[in-house]
Amino acid sequence: MKAARAGLGLALVPDAMVASRVRSGELEVVLEQTVEANAPLSVVYADREFIEPRVRVFVDRAVAALTSRFSTPSPPPRPPSGSPQK
Numbered sequence: 001m002k003a004a005r006a007g008l009g010l011a012l013v014p015d016a017m018v019a020s021r022v023r024s025g026e027l028e029v030v031l032e033q034t035v036e037a038n039a040p041l042s043v044v045y046a047d048r049e050f051i052e053p054r055v056r057v058f059v060d061r062a063v064a065a066l067t068s069r070f071s072t073p074s075p076p077p078r079p080p081s082g083s084p085q086k
Contacts, residue, residue: 041066
């Protein structure tokens with residue numbers, strides 16, 4: 001993000017991370033139509049079996065917060081191909 005702020009390139013970051021900088025004019029949104037709005041976000045940690053309780057709490061809270069903030073309703077399911085259309 002430092003390079004983008006310095007005018008040296010582009011940055012692909014969540015809207016929430018740059019909203020205030022976009023509002024202030026420090027950063028500008030470009031190529032908005034070419035980026036997938038529902039790009040996956042991953043939380044990576046070393047070992048699922050022996051994860052520290054504080055890491056587990058963070059992961060659970062992060063998933064809940066991000067899901068509620070950024071999720072969009074799923075489109076209705078499509079009928080299987082070859083099914084008669086109504």
